[in-house]
Amino acid sequence: MTDSRQTPLAQSLPASVPFVGPETHERQRGAPFVARLGANENLFGVSPKAVAAMQASAAEIWKYGDAESYELRQALSDLHGVAPDHIMVGEGIDGLLGNLVRLYVGAGDAVVTSLGAYPTFNYHVAGFGGVLHTVPYKDDHEDIAALMAKAHEVSAKIVYLANPDNPMGSWHRGADIVAALDDLPEGSLLLLDEAYVECAPAGTAAPVDVTDPRVIRMRTLSKAYGMAGARVGYAMGAVEVISAFHKVRNHFGMNRCAQIGATEAIKDQDWLAHVQAEIATARDEISRIARENGLTPLPSATNFVAIDCGHDGDFAKVVLEALVARDIFVRMPFAAPQNRCIRVSCGPEAERAAFAAALPLALEEARRKRG
Amino acid sequence: MTDSRQTPLAQSLPASVPFVGPETHERQRGAPFVARLGANENLFGVSPKAVAAMQASAAEIWKYGDAESYELRQALSDLHGVAPDHIMVGEGIDGLLGNLVRLYVGAGDAVVTSLGAYPTFNYHVAGFGGVLHTVPYKDDHEDIAALMAKAHEVSAKIVYLANPDNPMGSWHRGADIVAALDDLPEGSLLLLDEAYVECAPAGTAAPVDVTDPRVIRMRTLSKAYGMAGARVGYAMGAVEVISAFHKVRNHFGMNRCAQIGATEAIKDQDWLAHVQAEIATARDEISRIARENGLTPLPSATNFVAIDCGHDGDFAKVVLEALVARDIFVRMPFAAPQNRCIRVSCGPEAERAAFAAALPLALEEARRKRG
Incomplete structure (x- = not known):
């Protein structure tokens, strides 16, 4: 439904959203995520x-x-x-x-x-x-x-x-x-x-x-x-x-x-220092989990880790969807060849453990589907 | 300083602000306002x-x-x-x-x-x-x-x-x-x-x-x-x-x-009803204060009262500035003939009392300046 009163530019634009938010996912799924690791939010939280x-x-x-x-x-x-x-x-x-x-x-x-x-x-x-x-x-x-x-x-x-x-x-x-x-x-x-x-x-x-x-x-x-x-x-x-x-x-x-x-x-730069340390630990742990599953974590200077799933974007997408089906919210790059990766935000031990538990199952599912 | 890389439209625009905020006023004055009645904020507050x-x-x-x-x-x-x-x-x-x-x-x-x-x-x-x-x-x-x-x-x-x-x-x-x-x-x-x-x-x-x-x-x-x-x-x-x-x-x-x-x-529509009643009372009181000072309050369906100061915009502006000088934050319409008024937001008894105390002095000052 285009409104002809709008500017030509506005009429030409799609109604789009750059990202689908986790709440939207949860409503579509009818279930909450266990680990919210997809939006590069800071699960270690803000300064008290x-x-x-x-x-x-x-x-x-x-x-x-x-x-x-x-x-x-x-x-x-x-x-x-x-x-x-x-x-x-x-x-x-x-x-x-x-x-x-x-x-x-x-x-x-x-x-x-x-x-x-x-x-x-x-x-x-x-x-x-x-x-x-x-x-x-x-x-x-x-x-x-x-x-x-x-x-x-x-x-x-x-x-x-x-x-x-x-x-x-x-x-x-x-x-x-x-x-x-x-x-x-x-x-x-x-x-x-x-x-x-x-x-x-x-x-x-x-x-x-x-x-x-x-x-x-x-x-x-x-x-x-x-x-x-x-x-x-x-x-x-x-x-x-x-x-x-x-x-x-x-x-x-x-x-x-x-x-x-x-x-x-x-x-509160002390709190920032605390969070920086937590993020560093989480990056190491996410990288370790990736390696334990035969995947390649990329070096990161951020609060997330891109994990190379070892194949193309279609494969990574299946891994991602299998993680989401197991209540782990992660995202992935949009464009090739970066989309061979999934992107996992840093989070505390509980969320990392949930990811660690789900990843082998997700990979198994993806490899089975790949045949 | 115009940046020639900007669009022609952007270059043509002034760096403007539709309103000067009360905090900006306060920093310029070097003193806080006693009654914040200029921005049509709701001084009765939000639902608990x-x-x-x-x-x-x-x-x-x-x-x-x-x-x-x-x-x-x-x-x-x-x-x-x-x-x-x-x-x-x-x-x-x-x-x-x-x-x-x-x-x-x-x-x-x-x-x-x-x-x-x-x-x-x-x-x-x-x-x-x-x-x-x-x-x-x-x-x-x-x-x-x-x-x-x-x-x-x-x-x-x-x-x-x-x-x-x-x-x-x-x-x-x-x-x-x-x-x-x-x-x-x-x-x-x-x-x-x-x-x-x-x-x-x-x-x-x-x-x-x-x-x-x-x-x-x-x-x-x-x-x-x-x-x-x-x-x-x-x-x-x-x-x-x-x-x-x-x-x-x-x-x-x-x-x-x-x-x-x-x-x-x-x-919380109960809270809204409470606020609506407070606003109605405040409108009546602000109108009463205006009349007591020989001014004409306009009927209002809002959370403020426009008060006709009885002369032109220049006079109302002097009244407004004299109120501001007495720590009462109010605003006024921009355009004639509406700018014969000052605009006073609804507020609790303490702020109304501060306004009531300042208004006669502000009017006296304005009338004196008008000669």
């Missing part, structure tokens, strides 16, 4: 100080949030040593992505990303009439040189690079990304999605000069900070890039409890 | 059951919200007797407005509203390159016949009508709005903003057939339900209008605690 702050502020939810997210931006300013006017807070990276694409990408404008990278970014590019150009992964890494070359070829408005990468968990040294900025075409903006960077080894965060207008970095409270349901992300960059969000953003769009909780979460 | 539910779910904020807002839409479906596929939940009416304008308004497309109506709607129209056409208020009411006539004249894609109206508090009978639908041009969508409708007399809510594709209604948890800081709004309409949001919305954009709290708030 953040929880307490959100609980204490719940009764004041009648107040609109602060249009400037002032306290949160101050905390981020202190954390990063970056002046607040270089920081934009938004409704998760997804919200920031939508506004950034809206600002930079008009109908027919070229955008470059990797084939199989973050689908929600692609969704926004399509949603504003942009034309997506992709380059393949190289050895399960986003290929920086190929991205830059493609950006020159198509005169890209935005070049998307996630470091660390989702869905493969691979990463580049931050210094290599900064070095590559000199290969970025004039007229292009490098969108550096660092959603998982707090899970990565030292040296992964790109040491970008925050006044450099060639790049905008995005971070989130959804992953290592454990606040996916709060919808808090932020961008850092040059003032002329950051201030442009004021042209299109919903100034009162932030949930007030989320602002308050995120501020406490950012200040 | 909603508070309890948000507190209980705070520690699970590591989970993304449900992409379908299923439970909330079920509760709304039960409340309104409307099937869930006629209901879209979004990040406040502001968020829904942005997406609706994006879907219907392309560069140069005409949009009709009243001169001095909701600025955030106008902001979104400008933000997507639409051309805004306005008609004046008539006796402090939005002029339905004039809106329809203008819509014909300019072939409007969207006609905006708030019922009850903000900032004047006036209202039309819902039946009159339904009758006017026959005057809506083919190709136009009537956007009926019912943000304040729970504060209005019976018969104000327009008895629209939810399958009628000529109109989309918007409601919010921000006003009578007391959850402005949560960012929860919803739209009701025909499936072909409602489903279009799936083309552009951020599917995981809702705060999870907000979804849970809003569901409880919708179910």
Whole structure:
């Protein structure tokens, strides 16, 4: 049913969803998941100080949030040593992505990303009439040189690079990304999605000069900070890039409890360190489980592990579906050859044990079906 | 500082904010407000059951919200007797407005509203390159016949009508709005903003057939339900209008605690009735205070009272600034002749008393300055 009153672009768009959420799965299945390991949520949870702050502020939810997210931006300013006017807070990276694409990408404008990278970014590019150009992964890494070359070829408005990468968990040294900025075409903006960077080894965060207008970095409270349901992300960059969000953003769009909780979460770096250690342990354990089943876990700088199931995407898909049928929620990459993997989020011992119990059965089923 | 990589439209937009928030005021003043009566927040607060539910779910904020807002839409479906596929939940009416304008308004497309109506709607129209056409208020009411006539004249894609109206508090009978639908041009969508409708007399809510594709209604948890800081709004309409949001919305954009709290708030109609009574009392009291000071309160079907200060906009502005200087946060309409008024939100006795104490002094100052 298309509504002819809509814009031609809107009429051309499909009603799509980049991801099917676990609750939707559960309603379709008629059963809950035992292990929620598919959405790269942080099962180790948010800072108890953040929880307490959100609980204490719940009764004041009648107040609109602060249009400037002032306290949160101050905390981020202190954390990063970056002046607040270089920081934009938004409704998760997804919200920031939508506004950034809206600002930079008009109908027919070229955008470059990797084939199989973050689908929600692609969704926004399509949603504003942009034309997506992709380059393949190289050895399960986003290929920086190929991205830059493609950006020159198509005169890209935005070049998307996630470091660390989702869905493969691979990463580049931050210094290599900064070095590559000199290969970025004039007229292009490098969108550096660092959603998982707090899970990565030292040296992964790109040491970008925050006044450099060639790049905008995005971070989130959804992953290592454990606040996916709060919808808090932020961008850092040059003032002329950051201030442009004021042209299109919903100034009162932030949930007030989320602002308050995120501020406490950012200040509680001890909790972050605790979570980082838990994630490291979980990565090792998930990798061990994979190996015990004859599979190959990929090195990861994120809060998930991509596990190479050893065959093609059809095989991995059967493994995934067999896991889901056994109440284990996991996801997998969309594009070949990455889709030979399943993607398992880090979680505590109980969830890992459930995964460990289900995986041999799922593999057996997949191998039987494969014949 | 304009970034030449941005779209021509983005480059043309000002970095603007439809409203200055109270926290921004407070930081600029270096002092807190004593009475927060400017943003039409609900100082009587949210349902204690909603508070309890948000507190209980705070520690699970590591989970993304449900992409379908299923439970909330079920509760709304039960409340309104409307099937869930006629209901879209979004990040406040502001968020829904942005997406609706994006879907219907392309560069140069005409949009009709009243001169001095909701600025955030106008902001979104400008933000997507639409051309805004306005008609004046008539006796402090939005002029339905004039809106329809203008819509014909300019072939409007969207006609905006708030019922009850903000900032004047006036209202039309819902039946009159339904009758006017026959005057809506083919190709136009009537956007009926019912943000304040729970504060209005019976018969104000327009008895629209939810399958009628000529109109989309918007409601919010921000006003009578007391959850402005949560960012929860919803739209009701025909499936072909409602489903279009799936083309552009951020599917995981809702705060999870907000979804849970809003569901409880919708179910707690007893609390709503309590708030409605408090608002009615507060309206009477604010009106009484206005009259005691020789001013004229306008009849209101909202959670605020527009008070006619008896002179022009310049005079009302001095009254407003004198109130703000006395720690009373109020706002005023943007456009003449409505800007002869100040707009005072309903609040409890303590805030009303602070307003009552400050108003005579503010008026004296304004009259003195006027000479």
